């Protein structure tokens with residue numbers, strides 16, 4: 001097996017990227033609109049999904065989104081499809097143009113991006129990741145299933161993706177990039193406990209699947225026979241990376257966006273320049289940090305830039321796209337994501353100076369949380385969210401992890417939690433957030449974290 | 458079309474697969490959004506492609522492509538077989554499909570007014586007018602109006618001889634007002650939150666909502682909420698309106714009865730279920746008045762269709778009767794594990810590029826008796842909550858917490874003061890055990906949930922819940938951060 005004809009090799013990806021630019025250029029030149037933009041996001045995605053120590057769903061997808069914005073004066077409309085062909089692009093341009101004709105004037109329209117943009121971020125393409133076969137993925141998973149033995153069931157995903165993102169507009173923006181990524185997630189579930197771990201790499205060979213699986217099963221093993229002795233209330237918690245990343249992504253959705261600030265719907269309204277978290281909290285968006293798996297430019301071709309959001313606890317900034325930037329008389333920060341609200345998606349939280357063991361050792365009585373499940377917003381302006389703990393919740397007594405605990409519901413103000421920070425690790429990891437996205441974050445120790453309910457497992 | 462499906466059947470036969478199907482799909486969406494008098498969203502989206510699923514050596518393989526040519530169908534079918542072979546190297550048990558009759562049929566959503574035939578100008582006019590009405594209310598910060606319509610045209614052919622052409626059309630929309638003062642954020646939506654109410658139907662449903670007629674009331678309520686009393690923290694009697702009860706059914710009944718969750722398929726992502734196999738036929742899910750159905754045959758729900766993506770005909774099934782848990786949502790590969798000889802037709806894919814997995818159809822709490830006014834008059838004291846604002850539930854669907862946009866006190870059989878920031882929490886079987894009255898058929902509405910997430914790679918399903926307002930005893934309300 002391993003028939004390379006089936007996959008996107010380096011050469012094929014390059015050729016496809018060149019063709020995309022050429023086709024888009026031609027379609028834009030023929031456009032009747034005042035301004036036209038074509039964005040192509042093409043992907044070859046393979047994902048092997050497993051549960052109960054066997055592969056149960058095994059997928060391959062070749063798709064693309066071709067998205068056209070057309071403007072006639074200040075009237076703008078959008079049309080998208082998935083045919084990466086000259087005719088397909090032409091049809092979308094005409095459709096967007098016809099819709100723009102019947103739209104209303106928008107005095108905030110800033111035009112499409114103009115500029116002699118430089119793109120300092122270079123992303124890599126790893127052919128080994130692009131041509132990974134289903135058999136290659138299955139071979140890696142054998143060890144994952146063997147590790148489960150009789151006591152555990154392994155579930156998760158092993159996936160590899162090739163992405164091409166191209167942006168061309170009628171003001172001369174013309175850029176494209178090809179990149180690859182691999183992702184592994186694993187959950188081991190036993191009779192009364194579970195443990196999870198995950199990793200992302202652009203280069204599949206950098207992933208040590210066996211080592212990652214070992215971390216997950218060790219967590220499941222350590223949280224066996226969970227106790228319900230800890231009641232609801234406020235506790236010191238040590239939040240591992242996934243929980244911290246989820247809190248950061250929620251902050252992003254709740255307000256690090258110029259559009260939300262303009263509409264008075266961001267928690268940052270009236271708080272800029274003020275201290276909103278503890279002094280050792282610094283959060284920024286930075287696609288130049290390769291760990292964030294960032295792309296060189298946003299979905300309107302503007303170079304991504306490092307953007308300070310919270311510096312030493314002080315609210316410093318929020319994301320702009322071309323349109324919101326014009327309204328504020330500033331430059332776009334490169335955060336257009338295809339809709340009105342710009343959004344930081346390459347978040348980083350600065351590290352501290354501790355190890356995770358030190359954070360635990362300094363805790364007399366507290367709870368270690370591995371992950372959150374299904375959080376949602378309770379109060380957006382106060383950044384209050386509620387959710388569950390999941391896959392490894394532990395009691396810390398006298399500086400040591402003593403036992404597994406049944407899961408809690410939390411109802412907690414994120415900014416207040418970051419104000420109650422009592423230490424961060426010097427190590428950071430990229431970790432995904434529950435509803436998508438992710439962040440590069442340390443482990444955080446936080447006091448007075450509010451567990452408002454419990455569940456029976 | 459026949460060129461494509463024939464190419465698949467040939468390639469499948471050459472490979473000697475046990476079973477195979479192809480779905481060729483064209484999808485279209487049109488969305489319009491107006492915020493504060495400005496058109497912020499005016500867009501059409503479409504895509505087309507095909508997905509091939511083969512059962513080979515006891516395992517599934519799935520591959521899909523956007524390139525609609527017979528050669529690509531052959532390439533992708535070979536790839537699907539290669540994928541199934543890889544799965545088979547680590548196989549523990551063979552996939553076994555329960556029987557389904559061969560169907561050669563055409564099915565289409567009945568619509569009065571094709572939503573794609575209504576002009577953008579006309580839709581914009583309605584959206585702008587409803588927006589304008591809300592903006593007349595002093596104190597309102599942001600107002601949004603939106604409408605969406607969807608069409609999915611699918612050809613399904615399998616190696617058993619089924620050949621089904623199906624077109625599903627959906628339409629909907631809604632209005633939303635936000636009032637902000639300092640740290641205080643209040644929102645009201647109509648007919649439902651998160652872009653409104655949706656049906657498998659034509660544009661006639663959007664007209665029927667009377668968005669303009671409700672605009673000022675909704676905007677005023679958003680503003681009034683700023684000065685409303687905080688929902689007290691208490692254990693009390695709770696009355697839920699249709700939209701909130703629909704989501705309660707969705708999260709605490711619809712998801713736990715998905716058999717694939719029970720069997721662990723979703724363990725690493727959406728989670729599992731407390732409704733384990735030994736509970737089928739005997740578990741007391743809730744009070745005696747509880748009758749829950751899964752009904753894809755109902756007209757107008759987002760979970761209404763002719764055939765699922767296993768090629769199984771749509772059905773109506775009792776899920777809970779007299780409070781006892783009776784059945785799961787199943788597909789052809791899982792039905793026999795629950796002791797059923799036929800799938801109840803809930804295998805649905807989010808487009809051509811995703812495999813079908815078990816999804817809700819229309820999961821309904823069947824109506825009781827009497828009007829909403831009767832229900833309130835019959836309630837001495839408690840809280841009436843309306844319109845979902847937030848939801849969260851654990852990965853086995855036991856502990857949940859919901860917030861709604863607005864609530865009112867119930868005092869001596871009458872609605873009293875408006876309450877803000879209402880929320881409630883509970884444990885699934887205890888909560889449903891406290892259900893003691895459901896309004897009658899006149900109050901029963903199918904509420905659309907167009908944003909149900911599940912699966913990896915992720916799939917969004919459009920599902921629905923027919924419910925009438927209902928009352929629950931001894932519920933904890935007013936949880937604070």
Ligand SMILES: [Zn+2]
Nearest residue numbers: 707908909910
């Ligand atoms: Zn759902």
